[in-house]
Amino acid sequence: MNSFTFHNPTELIFGKGQLSQLENKIDQLGSKILLVYGGGSIKKSGLYDKLQTIFQKKNCEIVELAGVEPNPRLSTVHKGIEFIREHKLNWILAVGGGSVIDASKAMAVGALYDGDVWDFYERKAVAKDALPLGTILTLSATGSEMNRGSVVTNWETKQKHGAGTTFPTFSILDPENTFTVPKNQTVYGISDTLSHTFEQYFSHTPEIPLQTGLAETIMKTVIGNAKKALDNPEDYDARANLMLSSTLALNGLLAMGVETDWATHSIEHAVSAVYDIPHGGGLAIIFPNWMKYVYKEDVSRFKRFAIEVWDVSPEGKSDEEIALAGIEAVRNFFNEIGAPSRLADYNIGDDQLKVMAKKALPFGPIGNFKKLSEEDVYEILKMSL
Numbered sequence: 001m002n003s004f005t006f007h008n009p010t011e012l013i014f015g016k017g018q019l020s021q022l023e024n025k026i027d028q029l030g031s032k033i034l035l036v037y038g039g040g041s042i043k044k045s046g047l048y049d050k051l052q053t054i055f056q057k058k059n060c061e062i063v064e065l066a067g068v069e070p071n072p073r074l075s076t077v078h079k080g081i082e083f084i085r086e087h088k089l090n091w092i093l094a095v096g097g098g099s100v101i102d103a104s105k106a107m108a109v110g111a112l113y114d115g116d117v118w119d120f121y122e123r124k125a126v127a128k129d130a131l132p133l134g135t136i137l138t139l140s141a142t143g144s145e146m147n148r149g150s151v152v153t154n155w156e157t158k159q160k161h162g163a164g165t166t167f168p169t170f171s172i173l174d175p176e177n178t179f180t181v182p183k184n185q186t187v188y189g190i191s192d193t194l195s196h197t198f199e200q201y202f203s204h205t206p207e208i209p210l211q212t213g214l215a216e217t218i219m220k221t222v223i224g225n226a227k228k229a230l231d232n233p234e235d236y237d238a239r240a241n242l243m244l245s246s247t248l249a250l251n252g253l254l255a256m257g258v259e260t261d262w263a264t265h266s267i268e269h270a271v272s273a274v275y276d277i278p279h280g281g282g283l284a285i286i287f288p289n290w291m292k293y294v295y296k297e298d299v300s301r302f303k304r305f306a307i308e309v310w311d312v313s314p315e316g317k318s319d320e321e322i323a324l325a326g327i328e329a330v331r332n333f334f335n336e337i338g339a340p341s342r343l344a345d346y347n348i349g350d351d352q353l354k355v356m357a358k359k360a361l362p363f364g365p366i367g368n369f370k371k372l373s374e375e376d377v378y379e380i381l382k383m384s385l
């Protein structure tokens with residue numbers, strides 16, 4: 001096992017009715033708040049009205065930044081930073097999915113930085129100070145509610161980059177707030193959560209039975225609850241299990257002592273930077289192809305994955321056949337829940353493959369399970385057409 005330091009200061013407030021704890025948070029953090037949300041799902045679900053009641057009760061001064069895009073834009077982040085400075089706001093409350101939270105993290109660090117916040121995403125500077133940030137999660141997917149990652153798209157340069165920014169001070173996770181997530185977004189969230197475990201499970205670090213078992217349990221929990229949530233969007237326990245799984249899949253737990261990969265995320269970010277497709281949709285297309293491309297680096301890891309996670313029967317099969325059956329099971333599962341399987345599903349042809357392959361490696365080779373070059377990424381994209 002590798003050496004590591006684990007630090008995660010986010011206060012996680014989980015369960016039905018936990019919105020009531022927002023009042024204490026306003027007492028602690030102040031009443032001048034930037035409220036950040038997306039395209040309006042929080043108005044349709046009734047969450048916005050519940051927030052207004054709390055804000056009125058606590059005499060809050062609220063400045064709203066609405067309309068954060070899925071795959072949030074740098075221009076929107078700039079707008080939020082301006083609002084914070086102009087109105088001298090105490091903290092940010094992000095209400096939504098990963099895009100709203102990521103954009104809010106960028107505002108939290110950008111507001112206290114003299115240069116352009118994009119410097120953090122281009123690795124020209126490291127974020128140090130941040131305004132406090134609270135989140136109310138409405139979509140189980142990214143884990144952004146309990147990590148310091150933020151992914152922002154600079155639409156002018158067509159670059160989508162992640163950066164380490166700031167941990168949320170607190171995150172309120174009420175599974176009921178995900179009841180209204182439509183089928184396609186639920187599928188993308190499931191795909192994203194599984195992909196986060198894949199990125200950390202496929203590792204050459206020896207002797208990591210605990211991390212391996214934790215990742216397998218998260219994967220099995222997601223697989224076991226996916227269809228329940230899709231068939232009955234108001235199944236509280238299914239939504240709760242998906243929600244906790246997505247948080248634990250990317251809060252640092254699975255990465256303890258483990259060399260992780262993350263090549264597939266870099267490839268997906270390059271595809272979304274050019275075509276603006278949903279992150280989880282892109283991952284469902286690319287991940288099984290990455291697996292086929294790299295499994296020979298450690299057939300035994302893929303064999304274990306097939307047997308433990310996907311119940312592949314090893315009888316009468318070679319190790320390689322078992323490994324391949326596991327990869328096939330991933331593809332079949334994504335197909336069964338209605339995830340896209342080819343770039344063509346998003347009308348993406350072969351004309352930009354070279355451009356995307358280049359964009360996937362902005363800072364050099366990617367991945368650790370197998371180090372990928374631009375040519376490797378091109379091959380994986382070609383397999384995904």
Ligand code: NZQ
Nearest residue numbers: 038039040041070071097098099138139141144149180181
């Ligand atoms: O904008 P609204 O109207 O709120 O609608 C959103 C949006 O259209 C909708 N939605 C969210 N909650 C809902 C709901 N609709 C109905 N009911 C609800 N309760 O869902 C749509 C997608 O939202 P978005 O926030 O974009 O999805 P997600 O949470 O999947 O976030 C994706 C972004 O996060 C980044 C991705 O690259 C992408 O930009 N990631 C962030 C990570 C991180 N910070 O750690 C890691 C991830 O790997 C990922 O890269």
Ligand code: ZN
Nearest residue numbers: 142192195279
């Ligand atoms: Zn992801």
